Amino acid sequence: MLAELSVRSFLGQLAGGSASPGGGATAALHGAQGAALIAMVCNLTIGRKRYKHLEPQMLASRQHVQILLAQLTDLIDRDAGAYDGVMAAYRLPKQTAEDQQMRSEAIQVGLEDATRVPLETMDACLKVLTVGESVLELGNPNVVSDGAAGILAAHTGMLTAALNVQINLNAIQDEEFIQESKTRMAALKAAGDNARLRSWALVEERLGM
């Protein structure tokens, strides 16, 4: 599993001459870095006298981002796996008309799977952005730059996953699937962009940028 590789080996595999892992895996890793940084801000707020009144909310936020961190860490591998599924379909035999028909259908099924995975990454990144916004606002201001880094990471995870949704949709034939996916992608992206903008206004004010 990619998440069990050392950071250095993961980067080496990414840089290598195989198309997998690629951008989709990094989308999930960006999102996971975002979730981890928001969890860190919670951890540096929980248990401090000054923020005692926020304890229940910070505990709930921490639990939420820890679940998102686990989901996004799994998505690193699931994205690479979905891509490998498409590649396996492309390698199916194409001698007879029947072969060609089966191969073509398998490629389409693979591409739809490989579209659903980055859509799930986008959804998880949006949730990190939403929890992150309130943690950034209420949490320990000494680590505001770490919370802000978490917002940037989750937003980039979302934009990177959208690239993978788009490139797969370009090869998909089912018009209904394409339209549904595009609508979903646009809604997630709009919500993510808004959450990032709202958080950023706060970051610039707090950091004096």
Add this chain to the structure above:
Amino acid sequence: MLAELSVRSFLGQLAGGSASPGGGATAALHGAQGAALIAMVCNLTIGRKRYKHLEPQMLASRQHVQILLAQLTDLIDRDAGAYDGVMAAYRLPKQTAEDQQMRSEAIQVGLEDATRVPLETMDACLKVLTVGESVLELGNPNVVSDGAAGILAAHTGMLTAALNVQINLNAIQDEEFIQESKTRMAALKAAGDNARLRSWALVEERLGM
């Protein structure tokens, strides 16, 4: 060393209740992901008949981003180390006036180091963006979404590092150091934003976004 931890353990350390590793380490990791993805596009272009005429340029670009990948991987640890240096200075004794003077000077030295490291991360990310722009333009168009993911990652590495430059400058007293650092940060950021915009126009055209 952080780069030798598994991806899962690194994320766990990031999420934990210590301020280090934090946003600065993720800035370097985003940049390293960007360098690795640009190297991948080079690797999927080199050795293919259709791109034979680009071979010398792609080999040079790959060598350049591999050096940047190594530098940014080191910066994951160097950023965490610089932060630990500041924390160690804060823990120095402050009983006597002399203690206080020494501690205060050590904190300032530590903060200046902790500012230079993310400035170096910004510089390396800008170089990834610059090489990435030409690789994206000329390289194998089948992996354009991976190249685009590399551009996003390197640009986010730069923005994340800028947060750390800013938060350290807020606690630094030397006005000349502050002004020099701000000028350098602004120049790096402007160049990085421009490189990202230029690449993005190409990505949107190629992906039909």
